[in-house]
Amino acid sequence: MSGKEPLSANQYQAIADYLEKQAGIRLGLGKEYLVISRLGGVLREHGLADFDALLKLLRGGGRASLQAAVIDAMTTNETFWFRDPAHYRILVDVLMRELSPGPVRIWSAAASTGQEAFSIAFTLHDARSAGAIAPDRTWEILGTDISASALGQAEAARYCGVAATRGLMPEQRQRFFEPDGDCVQVQSAYRREVRFRNFNLLSPFDGLGHFGVIFCRNVLIYFSQERKRNILERFHRALVPEGALFLGSTESMSEHTDLFRMERHGTGLVYRKV
Numbered sequence: 001m002s003g004k005e006p007l008s009a010n011q012y013q014a015i016a017d018y019l020e021k022q023a024g025i026r027l028g029l030g031k032e033y034l035v036i037s038r039l040g041g042v043l044r045e046h047g048l049a050d051f052d053a054l055l056k057l058l059r060g061g062g063r064a065s066l067q068a069a070v071i072d073a074m075t076t077n078e079t080f081w082f083r084d085p086a087h088y089r090i091l092v093d094v095l096m097r098e099l100s101p102g103p104v105r106i107w108s109a110a111a112s113t114g115q116e117a118f119s120i121a122f123t124l125h126d127a128r129s130a131g132a133i134a135p136d137r138t139w140e141i142l143g144t145d146i147s148a149s150a151l152g153q154a155e156a157a158r159y160c161g162v163a164a165t166r167g168l169m170p171e172q173r174q175r176f177f178e179p180d181g182d183c184v185q186v187q188s189a190y191r192r193e194v195r196f197r198n199f200n201l202l203s204p205f206d207g208l209g210h211f212g213v214i215f216c217r218n219v220l221i222y223f224s225q226e227r228k229r230n231i232l233e234r235f236h237r238a239l240v241p242e243g244a245l246f247l248g249s250t251e252s253m254s255e256h257t258d259l260f261r262m263e264r265h266g267t268g269l270v271y272r273k274v
């Protein structure tokens with residue numbers, strides 16, 4: 001191992017195929033630097049001489065920890081607090097009012113390090129305190145992701161550096177978190193409301209139950225059109241009647257109007273089950 005392992009065109013293609021098959025993530029052209037920089041560390045940690053040794057193990061289907069490490073290294077976990085604020089306003093002003101009575105189940109389906117799921121909890125608490133949500137309205141929040149290390153951070157609910165500030169106003173930082181050394185941790189009242197679990201969006205959704213609202217933002221952009229369609233069909237089945245789906249602000253649904261009706265509220269878009 002030299003620290004910067006060479007990567008042939010065949011090896012690159014084999015790694016790209018593996019990622020697409022396991023996680024749906026398409027690498028596209030010209031991402032060799034990404035594979036070298038991100039998987040170089042995995043080679044070292046697992047004592048592998050080169051990418052051929054890695055591919056041999058991946059093809060053999062062995063070493064679950066190695067497979068998880070590869071997926072983990074190749075996912076992009078960028079996220080921040082209250083990303084696309086219009087979605088949180090629609091959640092309170094439209095969905096929590098319109099969805100039928102009873103607990104609203106909300107799924108953050110590519111939760112990364114947890115900022116999205118906790119931002120939902122913060123928003124709903126504030127809305128209830130302000131009287132914008134009926135006092136007897138309840139909710140459950142599930143955060144899932146394929147990346148074990150991202151989920152580990154979400155479960156710890158502990159944030160440091162930029163992750164502890166990006167998207168947050170100082171006043172919110174004081175109200176929702178408590179200091180923990182140089183970092184901050186989400187207060188237990190909000191932590192109690194969010195459950196996290198490792199879940200691959202390519203797996204069947206059967207065991208997850210039904211949801212009133214699904215946030216699936218900034219992940220389907222990595223998937224092929226076929227995979228995207230398949231996941232949207234399964235989201236459609238997993239939603240209650242009139243349930244709602246949020247996509248990332250740069251993602252579109254134009255070809256899937258048979259499944260979802262687009263609604264614009266202020267500056268935000270939400271997709272309602274048809």
Ligand SMILES: C[S@@+](CC[C@H](N)C(=O)[O-])C[C@H]1O[C@@H](n2cnc3c(N)ncnc32)[C@H](O)[C@@H]1O
Nearest residue numbers: 023075077079110112146147200201217218219
């Ligand atoms: C860019 S982050 C988006 C985080 C958050 N939804 C947001 O918009 O801020 C994309 C997340 O999707 C996850 N992901 C990628 N492929 C996945 C899959 N097949 N199943 C579940 N999660 C996946 C990644 O691990 C990553 O944490």
